[in-house]
Amino acid sequence: MIPDVDNDSIVYLNGQYKKLAEATISVLDRGFIFGDGIYEVVPAYQGKPFRMKEHLARLERSLAALEIRCPLKAADWQSLVANLLQQHGPGDAMVYLQVTRGVARRDHAFPVHALEPTVFGMVSPFTPPGVAQRTQGLSVITIPDERWLHCEIKSVSLLGNVLAKQQAVRAGVDEVIQFRNGFMSEGASSNIWAVRNGELLAPPRDNLILEGIRYGFMQELAQAAGIPFSARPISREEVDSADELMLTSATKEVLPITRCNGKPVAGGQPGPVYAALRAGYDAALRSL
Ligand code: PMP
Numbered sequence: 001m002i003p004d005v006d007n008d009s010i011v012y013l014n015g016q017y018k019k020l021a022e023a024t025i026s027v028l029d030r031g032f033i034f035g036d037g038i039y040e041v042v043p044a045y046q047g048k049p050f051r052m053k054e055h056l057a058r059l060e061r062s063l064a065a066l067e068i069r070c071p072l073k074a075a076d077w078q079s080l081v082a083n084l085l086q087q088h089g090p091g092d093a094m095v096y097l098q099v100t101r102g103v104a105r106r107d108h109a110f111p112v113h114a115l116e117p118t119v120f121g122m123v124s125p126f127t128p129p130g131v132a133q134r135t136q137g138l139s140v141i142t143i144p145d146e147r148w149l150h151c152e153i154k155s156v157s158l159l160g161n162v163l164a165k166q167q168a169v170r171a172g173v174d175e176v177i178q179f180r181n182g183f184m185s186e187g188a189s190s191n192i193w194a195v196r197n198g199e200l201l202a203p204p205r206d207n208l209i210l211e212g213i214r215y216g217f218m219q220e221l222a223q224a225a226g227i228p229f230s231a232r233p234i235s236r237e238e239v240d241s242a243d244e245l246m247l248t249s250a251t252k253e254v255l256p257i258t259r260c261n262g263k264p265v266a267g268g269q270p271g272p273v274y275a276a277l278r279a280g281y282d283a284a285l286r287s288l
Pocket of ligand 1: 041161186187188189190191209210211212213214215248249250251
């Protein structure tokens, strides 16, 4: 039995639905041995996945980057997600999907024979951010980005992100903002946004960040609200003197960052650009 989870919840593993506690894989799975795999987290509201098409497109991009054969067709992923959500029932949920290269004799290089990728899916309850987080905002610390140079792949090799998040936990804050060579990259599990002079700024979509599914969505929301947007390197000084900071992720949606390294960000209150984007996000969720 696994503590802290619903062991009786139904998961998907390699074509079968079974109880979480009974879903097991080989110790030689390359996901276990090398972190050789990718994942996705799709948020769902009252049984309806949000931005599913974009999540599946990113899943395919991640697989292609690692030269792992995409084991299911788009329609099969969709029914897998629908089946898991049906098992879960009506509440808000997040669907976790993972694909690894498969099971083989331990050897770093890709196995020469064709492998059957391991496919895993599970669903768990998800509580969208409440009034307290939306109005008080989140706290962060800044840390050096010590991860590898392929952050654009949503790989399960997450040790750098795990160690970064643990620094946040130790510091008693919600998230970190990572910096590489003096420029902002992202959080341990979120994209970070700055606002300067009314303009929304994000780091470029390159190999130094994971392009969140909310990255493109925030651009759409900014455009609809008439907020100028730039993707460009953002320096340490620009973050320190930003008018607003915020973060996005599947489960945090969009939230203001109101404390950084123990000091208030701007006035320590969520700002007007956040409020406009948040309103757009909520409207999109209402129309799901
Ligand atoms: N960057 C990292 C490192 C992440 O782990 C995540 C998501 N958990 C994001 C950005 C945000 O991506 P998304 O909007 O797709 O959740």
